[in-house]
Amino acid sequence: MNRRIAVWTAFILLLGSLSLVTTAQESEDAASPLLFEQPVLVTSIGQSAGAAQARVVAIRAGIEATYSQRATLEELEGIKTLIIVLGASSKGLGAAGVDIDGEIAWANELLAKVNELGILVIAMHIEGGARRGPSSDLINSTFAPLAATIIVKGSQPDVEWTADESADGNADGLFTTIATENDIPILYIDTTLGAVDVLIELFGMTPAEG
Amino acid sequence: MTHRTQPTLLRVGAGMLLTVAAFFFVMASAATSHDIRPGIGVSEIRWLSDYLPALEGTPGDTEIYVLRGEKPGGAFLLLGGTHANEIAGVMAATLFVERGTVTQGTVYVIPHANNSAASYNSGVYNAGTPDWIELTTRAGEVRQFRYGDRRTNPSDQEADPEVFIHEQSGLEFDGGEARNLNRNYPGKADGTLTQQMCYALFELAEREKINVLIDMHESSITGRLANTLVSHPRAVDIAAFSILDLEIEGLALKQEVSSGEFFGLSHKEFGDRTHVLPFLIESANPGQEKSISNPDVVNDPRSPLSDRVYLQLRTIQAILTNHALLEGSSTAIAFEFPFGLGELLGADLGAFLR
Ligand SMILES: [Zn+2]
Numbered sequence: 404m405n406r407r408i409a410v411w412t413a414f415i416l417l418l419g420s421l422s423l424v425t426t427a428q429e430s431e432d433a434a435s436p437l438l439f440e441q442p443v444l445v446t447s448i449g450q451s452a453g454a455a456q457a458r459v460v461a462i463r464a465g466i467e468a469t470y471s472q473r474a475t476l477e478e479l480e481g482i483k484t485l486i487i488v489l490g491a492s493s494k495g496l497g498a499a500g501v502d503i504d505g506e507i508a509w510a511n512e513l514l515a516k517v518n519e520l521g522i523l524v525i526a527m528h529i530e531g532g533a534r535r536g537p538s539s540d541l542i543n544s545t546f547a548p549l550a551a552t553i554i555v556k557g558s559q560p561d562v563e564w565t566a567d568e569s570a571d572g573n574a575d576g577l578f579t580t581i582a583t584e585n586d587i588p589i590l591y592i593d594t595t596l597g598a599v600d601v602l603i604e605l606f607g608m609t610p611a612e613g
Numbered sequence: 614m615t616h617r618t619q620p621t622l623l624r625v626g627a628g629m630l631l632t633v634a635a636f637f638f639v640m641a642s643a644a645t646s647h648d649i650r651p652g653i654g655v656s657e658i659r660w661l662s663d664y665l666p667a668l669e670g671t672p673g674d675t676e677i678y679v680l681r682g683e684k685p686g687g688a689f690l691l692l693g694g695t696h697a698n699e700i701a702g703v704m705a706a707t708l709f710v711e712r713g714t715v716t717q718g719t720v721y722v723i724p725h726a727n728n729s730a731a732s733y734n735s736g737v738y739n740a741g742t743p744d745w746i747e748l749t750t751r752a753g754e755v756r757q758f759r760y761g762d763r764r765t766n767p768s769d770q771e772a773d774p775e776v777f778i779h780e781q782s783g784l785e786f787d788g789g790e791a792r793n794l795n796r797n798y799p800g801k802a803d804g805t806l807t808q809q810m811c812y813a814l815f816e817l818a819e820r821e822k823i824n825v826l827i828d829m830h831e832s833s834i835t836g837r838l839a840n841t842l843v844s845h846p847r848a849v850d851i852a853a854f855s856i857l858d859l860e861i862e863g864l865a866l867k868q869e870v871s872s873g874e875f876f877g878l879s880h881k882e883f884g885d886r887t888h889v890l891p892f893l894i895e896s897a898n899p900g901q902e903k904s905i906s907n908p909d910v911v912n913d914p915r916s917p918l919s920d921r922v923y924l925q926l927r928t929i930q931a932i933l934t935n936h937a938l939l940e941g942s943s944t945a946i947a948f949e950f951p952f953g954l955g956e957l958l959g960a961d962l963g964a965f966l967r
Contacts, residue, residue, distance in 0.1 A: 452868035455853040463857075498872025533837075533867050567865040596857045 440483035441467045446474035447488050448510045449542045450495025453530045454488040464602035486525045490534025503538045526550035529595045531570040548585045559591040566593050650967040654714035656681040665813035672769045673806045675728035678710045686718030687824035687944030695794050697730035697761025701896045701921035702829025711967045718946035727794040729769040731761035741907035742900045748963030765792035770806045782876035798882035824944045826891040828879040831898035839897035841867040845884025855931035896921035923957040
């Protein structure tokens with residue numbers, strides 16, 4: 404694990420110095436988002452593989468993050484920030500042996516505990532249209548409103564989406580609506596790796612120091 | 614490259630008219646030999662039957678191209694043609710054998726993992742698909758490659774059971790899946806032809822101490838699995854890193870992880886039962902799209918073959934790069950081509966073959 408972090412810290416430094424990372428586009432509403440604290444736990448609500456990618460993003464941002472595909476209440480101990488990656492995968496749910504209702508019940512329990520412990524939540528939607536079906540949207544609409552900040556890979560209002568159409572997780576503006584209605588800062592990215600810069604900013608990381 | 618004698622031929626031979634036998638012989642050899650021209654990177658050619666002698670001379674035997682790098686490293690098994698109609702994998706493996714060189718580690722390439730399935734096209738999966746595709750080389754030569762079937766040729770294996778039960782898990786499938794290479798792992802030494810092929814591939818993985826296995830597949834272009842990278846949970850990090858690398862280049866892949874319901878599949882069974890880190894890549898084949906009649910499996914602009922071969926090879930490269938970074942250089946594997954892979958995009962695939 405340490406070697407992995409070291410490797411990716413070096414990689415981040417390289418990326419940072421070359422300015423290769425796609426810059427995230429902040430919405431006007433979120434000019435100064437909250438500063439989040441480490442350590443971070445990354446988990447999935449809906450059991451898609453996106454959480455594994457979010458963990459990679461966190462590692463590349465140099466953040467101390469552990470990953471648990473379906474976190475337990477015990478794993479929240481000592482955690483300051485929980486990143487929930489939203490999106491239902493029928494295969495993933497099948498593997499966990501739960502249906503969508505069971506998943507929502509578990510996540511409600513997890514987030515109640517999170518609230519009780521004063522842990523801040525970042526909601527991420529980074530798998531595009533593949534995680535925007537009825538089951539996914541049930542999860543998206545239930546849990547995105549509980550976040551302190553939303554990060555979505557998708558189009559923002561009045562900006563043309565230039566990446567692959569299937570990668571747009573916000574084509575209908577669902578997350579924009581959730582953010583507006585609940586007064587939550589929302590950050591738009593056009594590639595998953597764009598979340599690296601977003602996290603660096605949200606956690607007040609200095610890119611030069613990894 | 615001619616193939617060994619077929620046992621179907623032996624069975625058919627006695628008591629039949631010589632002309633009929635000759636006809637079958639022509640059919641059988643045409644079905645299982647392939648126009649693959651090993652390049653300078655190939656150190657050795659083996660057979661799958663080297664890992665299970667019972668396969669020798671059967672339609673399930675197939676060539677294994679071994680490419681050794683100068684620098685020691687890990688071992689990588691690349692499978693094309695697990696489903697012989699999913700030709701991007703077959704052609705990516707063929708291109709690897711003809712033009713690829715390995716700089717570190719050892720690579721075992723099997724362009725026709727289910728060689729029996731490459732002997733026919735039942736048309737069941739899409740009636741309008743061809744039996745052969747034609748690609749023109751830079752020198753102007755027209756080369757032919759098989760467009761095969763998803764499953765083992767029914768004439769090469771005992772009749773399908775009513776229900777196919779994956780022996781090790783008890784999971785039940787449609788009877789025809791008894792001939793699906795990717796439902797029969799870990800296989801069985803004295804089982805059906807399909808089970809024997811699976812068993813031999815497991816033997817290969819074990820004896821050659823394979824570190825990474827990539828099984829190349831295709832799905833329909835609008836299907837849920839199109840452009841997806843699947844991995845075993847043990848390889849989820851490598852897959853995630855790879856997908857994020859490829860996304861920067863504009864190559865959008867979805868990520869899936871194998872789970873409990875995937876019994877019999879390569880990424881599940883190799884991952885659960887061996888030390889191999891297994892992956893499965895799905896590109897998008899117009900020939901598997903039911904709504905397209907008489908699909909152009911080579912040039913359909915929605916998903917041309919050269920782009921699909923690019924997707925396979927570029928993804929393999931990303932996986933091996935991240936495997937080296939995450940697992941360490943002692944088991945690293947690296948390869949190169951005398952051209953940039955990006956040149957394949959929108960190009961004529963034949964121009965890259967020998
Ligand atoms: Zn397949």
